[in-house]
Amino acid sequence: MADEMANITLNGKTFSFPVHSGTEGEKAIDISKLRQQTGYIALDDGFANTGSCESKITYIDGEKGILCYRGIPIEVLAENSTFIETAYLIIYGELPSRKEMSNFSQKVLRNASLHESMLHFFDGGFPFTAHPMAILSSLLNSVGCYYPQMVTNQREQDLEHFDDAAALLLSKVRTIAAMAYRMKNGLPLIYPKRDLGYSQNFLHMMFTEPYHEYYPHDDITKALDLIFLLHADHEQNCSTSTVRMVASSGANLFASVSAGVCALWGPLHGGANQRVIQMLQEIHDSGDDGTKFIEEAKAGKTKLMGFGHRLYKTYDPRAKILRAAAEKVLQVVKLKDPLLDIAQRLEEKARSDSYFIDRNLYPNVDFYSGIILKAIGMPTDMFTVMFAIGRMPGWIAHWREVAEREKGKIIRPRQIYVGSPRRDYVKMRHREGEISSDYESDDHKSYGGGASENAAAKA
Ligand code: SDX
Numbered sequence: 177m178a179d180e181m182a183n184i185t186l187n188g189k190t191f192s193f194p195v196h197s198g199t200e201g202e203k204a205i206d207i208s209k210l211r212q213q214t215g216y217i218a219l220d221d222g223f224a225n226t227g228s229c230e231s232k233i234t235y236i237d238g239e240k241g242i243l244c245y246r247g248i249p250i251e252v253l254a255e256n257s258t259f260i261e262t263a264y265l266i267i268y269g270e271l272p273s274r275k276e277m278s279n280f281s282q283k284v285l286r287n288a289s290l291h292e293s294m295l296h297f298f299d300g301g302f303p304f305t306a307h308p309m310a311i312l313s314s315l316l317n318s319v320g321c322y323y324p325q326m327v328t329n330q331r332e333q334d335l336e337h338f339d340d341a342a343a344l345l346l347s348k349v350r351t352i353a354a355m356a357y358r359m360k361n362g363l364p365l366i367y368p369k370r371d372l373g374y375s376q377n378f379l380h381m382m383f384t385e386p387y388h389e390y391y392p393h394d395d396i397t398k399a400l401d402l403i404f405l406l407h408a409d410h411e412q413n414c415s416t417s418t419v420r421m422v423a424s425s426g427a428n429l430f431a432s433v434s435a436g437v438c439a440l441w442g443p444l445h446g447g448a449n450q451r452v453i454q455m456l457q458e459i460h461d462s463g464d465d466g467t468k469f470i471e472e473a474k475a476g477k478t479k480l481m482g483f484g485h486r487l488y489k490t491y492d493p494r495a496k497i498l499r500a501a502a503e504k505v506l507q508v509v510k511l512k513d514p515l516l517d518i519a520q521r522l523e524e525k526a527r528s529d530s531y532f533i534d535r536n537l538y539p540n541v542d543f544y545s546g547i548i549l550k551a552i553g554m555p556t557d558m559f560t561v562m563f564a565i566g567r568m569p570g571w572i573a574h575w576r577e578v579a580e581r582e583k584g585k586i587i588r589p590r591q592i593y594v595g596s597p598r599r600d601y602v603k604m605r606h607r608e609g610e611i612s613s614d615y616e617s618d619d620h621k622s623y624g625g626g627a628s629e630n631a632a633a634k635a
Contacts, residue, residue: 186214200235217590224486227412228587229420233266233573234411238487243494245409246270254497259404260284260346260374263569266409267342267576280343281374287347288368288377290355291322298359308561309447311356312349313437319348320430327428334428335579341429342572349568350374353561354381360557375401378565383553395508396552399501400562403545406494407566409573415440419571423578424587433571437564443481446542446563450556452482453546456515459522466522474531482519482543483526489536498544505551516547 180195182205191213196204204227211217220226235244243250245266253262257271264272264280272280297318302311320327323344326337334341355365358381366381376397383390392400410416418439422432440446459469473480485492499520506513523539526532549559578584605611 184210184214186216196230198230200237211590217592219592222486223417228417229412229577231411231574231577232269233570233577234409236411236487238485239489241488241490241493241496243410250406250493251497254402254405257405258374259401259408259566262405262408263346266569267573283340283343284347284374285368285370285377287344288351290319290348290351294318294322295355295365298355298365302356302359304360304362306356306360307441308353308356308360308558309437309441309564311359312352312561312564313434313441315352315356316345316349316437317430317434319344319352320428327430329426329428331426331579335576338429338576338579342576345429345433345572346568349565350378351381353558353565354378356561357382357555357558373397373401375404379552392552393508395505399505399508399548400552402497402501403548403562404566406497406541406545407563409567409570414442414445415567416570416574420574420578421587423575424584426586429572429575429579432575433568436567436571440564440567441560446560446567448481448540448542449546449549449559449563452519452542453515453550453556453559455481456518456522456546459518460514466518466525470522470525470529474529480522480526480532480537482539482546483532484535484537485540488538488540491538492540494541495539495543498541498548499539502544502547502551505548509551511551513547513551515550519543519547 180197180203181192182195184191184193191210193210194206196206198204207218218226233246235247236242245253245262246269248265248271253265257265260281261272261277264277294315297311297315302314323337323341326334326341326344328334351368357363358365364386366384368377368381372380372391376392379392379397379400380390383392412420415436419432419436422435423429443451455469459466462468469478470480472478502516506516523543526537531537545562546556546559549562550556554562602611
């Protein structure tokens with residue numbers, strides 16, 4: 177029996193529902209028997225008030241700006257960990273021992289290359305104009321074809337190969353991303369190197385020139401590694417919820433993360449980082465000091481991209497870390513980027529404007545990440561791909577959390593129908609002679625008659 181109950185009174189009758197408490201004190205009314213007991217369903221546009229599951233992976237307190245991976249604050253990990261070590265933590269629930277870290281890193285490294293026959297995808301498989309997120313979602317699913325033992329859609333078997341599949345996806349997502357960039361820019365594909373770290377190897381595969389092997393400056397590698405780490409998970413965001421939904425049908429890890437990439441691509445979600453830079457560039461090119469743009473955002477004509485968040489009603493803790501990192505990277509690359517000045521001015525203006533204050537709109541993870549990516553030479557159409565590489569550990573961990581659930585339910589929300597009830601539609605149309613019953617056509621004959629004939633025949 178729950179220690180607290182929530183009562184709902186409908187038509188004079190009171191129904192009680194148990195209240196669940198999370199380990200950080202969050203409260204949830206369990207309405208899993210609501211329809212069975214009352215005949216009613218709950219309706220919650222965008223699920224802003226609805227928990228889809230219980231999870232042990234990430235905790236967020238949006239009011240206080242708290243983000244923890246497996247209980248460890250993001251600030252501690254940003255300061256002391258690396259992306260791959262944090263990926264291990266998110267996937268397996270504990271920080272790795274030295275030996276575990278060495279084994280995991282080796283496994284990731286060993287899986288960096290793609291099967292040679294996959295390279296044909298980059299030789300005419302996509303137009304040069306293809307967006308890298310379209311290439312990424314396609315090829316993440318395609319990679320699974322080379323490992324049939326990992327994509328059986330039989331829970332036990334797919335879970336048996338989980339460790340290999342996880343390391344493989346973490347590693348290959350980076351190689352596919354780099355090769356997509358190279359193909360789009362008419363550059364030869366670069367193979368990963370065995371003696372480079374995760375982010376270093378990625379930058380090497382991205383920016384090596386035919387006449388010059390590229391090895392990034394340590395600070396550049398650290399900046400990108402920090403971006404990946406800060407994106408590694410964020411509980412039930414749109415793309416992770418997509419991964420969980422696809423996983424709930426019994427689908428394998430490769431299909432699930434491929435669907436996650438598609439959800440992340442949207443401009444309201446992971447696609448925002450690309451839109452932020454485009455917005456800052458437009459403001460810069462127009463000579464506006466940001467005032468005009470903010471007025472347009474307040475009038476609902478546009479959105480201040482990189483601002484606002486479903487959960488954070490204070491500064492996104494990741495944005496705070498990225499703002500400082502952006503300033504540091506610009507010093508390292510000795511770049512004076514006017515877009516950073518515009519971003520900081522825009523933030524100051526927005527944070528002193530009642531429209532944004534009243535709605536608790538603060539910079540989110542996307543507001544400053546683009547400045548860093550631009551400073552290290554990443555083209556804007558690769559920005560959301562960076563988000564996807566970073567988010568891969570979270571997607572993998574959430575897939576496993578769904579797959580390991582005993583008797584886990586397929587995710588299938590209900591709805592309220594607001595269309596026109598038209599039970600007698602066909603008969604009415606017949607009565608009005610609009611659909612003549614001897615209406616003949618080859619199409620109708622070949623398909624055994626349309627809905628109207630079938631219904632009329634039954635009438
Ligand atoms: C990510 O969920 C996650 O965890 C996501 C993420 C992750 O790590 O996975 O954190 C990553 O997706 C960050 C968000 C990136 N998106 C953007 O920066 C796009 C701009 N932001 C907005 O589109 C918006 O803030 C959302 C989508 C992020 C959140 O939208 P909500 O929670 O549905 O809030 P809302 O749209 O209902 O906005 C409430 C009010 C509205 O005004 P009113 O109708 O009350 O008058 O605030 C306004 C909105 O118009 N508003 C904005 C705004 N964001 C909200 N107005 C101007 N500019 C904005 N950016």
